[in-house]
Amino acid sequence: MSDSGPADEPSAADPDATPPRRTITPFAVAAVIAAVVLGGILLTGLLAPVEKNVTESDRIAGAVRDFGDVSSRYGPEPPREAVCPGFVPARSPFAGRLQPGETGKDIEITKLGPIQINGETATVDVTSRVEGAEATSTWWLFHTDGEWRVCNQPVE
DSSP states (O other), rough: OOOOOOSOOOOTHHHHHHHHOOOSHHHHHHHHHHHHHHHHHHHHHHHSSSSGGHHHHHHHHHHHHHHHHHHHHTTOOOOGGGGGGTTTGGGSBTTTBTTOOOOOOOEEEEEEEEEEEEEEEEEEEEEEEEEEEEEEEEEEEEEETTEEEEEOOOOO
8 A cells, every 4th residue: 555645635636625725815915005005195195285286376377367267257347356455447457458348258368478476466477369359468466365366557
């Protein structure tokens, strides 16, 4: 008789042999790795949110574009929330190009020149198109309530 191993161990050719043991370990490791990656992404988002990557120049450009949109909807007298305190429509950047009571004009901001920030005020050269007529002028903005808002053109 040959001794090939313990008698209670099934032979390799035995079809009733027990299948190999399966474990949950690979799935648990994958879940932990996924949790670490997602945690890293969330932590990065909290420590460096996109809003903090926006520069003051970006905020000023947004204020100029918003003013163009608001002026298109409301005409030369935009809502007080859209402009700096004490805004006088007769000295608006669109003065002479929009008449009182005109709304729905096609206004497009086509180019922004260099932005000069001096504390709470800023200036920017803006090229705009109103109903196809293009013009460039220097716009004044004021930083109020945490936002940049378009102001009147200075009296010359």
